[in-house]
Amino acid sequence: DAMVIQNPRYQVTQFGKPVTLSCSQTLNHNVMYWYQQKSSQAPKLLFHYYDKDFNNEADTPDNFQSRRPNTSFCFLDIRSPGLGDAAMYLCATSRGAGDRRSPLHFGNGTRLTVT
């Protein structure tokens, strides 16, 4: 059974048109992450939430925002997608740093295409 669920699997948006990607989890994990992965590259962390605390990576563009209304859900908002934002977006969860063994559990990703 899927524990980290991302919808949709494929998303097409127009240049400059806001888009929201969603992620939900059934693991009750404290931490939720959003990664961007471009072709043939490693995932790149955009930001993460530890409970309600938002942690932005220094090099994440302002165009990317996130919301976590409750433990189970986290959203990635791209305010004005550019062609360079076409990528796979991966959501992940973990129990948090208090349990150092806790690995990250990934969803299957949303492939974003910008036309």
Added chain:
Amino acid sequence: GEDVEQSLFLSVREGDSSVINCTYTDSSSTYLYWYKQEPGAGLQLLTYIFSNMDMKQDQRLTVLLNKKDKHLSLRIADTQTGDSAIYFCAERSGGNNRLAFGKGNQVVVIP
């Protein structure tokens, strides 16, 4: 800081063993992970090892850690066509919520 490096491509015949290597730079106590990514999919956790261990075996997977050289390897025994994927090593240090990923190693299994 954290910096994880991997070689890029490995071709292996079905039934042979495959070995993927990774180096890391953070010297603090850490957990090291291996993830598998099939085309168009997310990352699947395969196994992990704590830095005070030398080896961990899990069915066809063997992880070897050389802490002195900061070298991590993943050996897949009896490689199957379903093992064709990109394999990422990743490092998590101390209280850090982040994982540092290597660039990934693509494994292609030839029938």
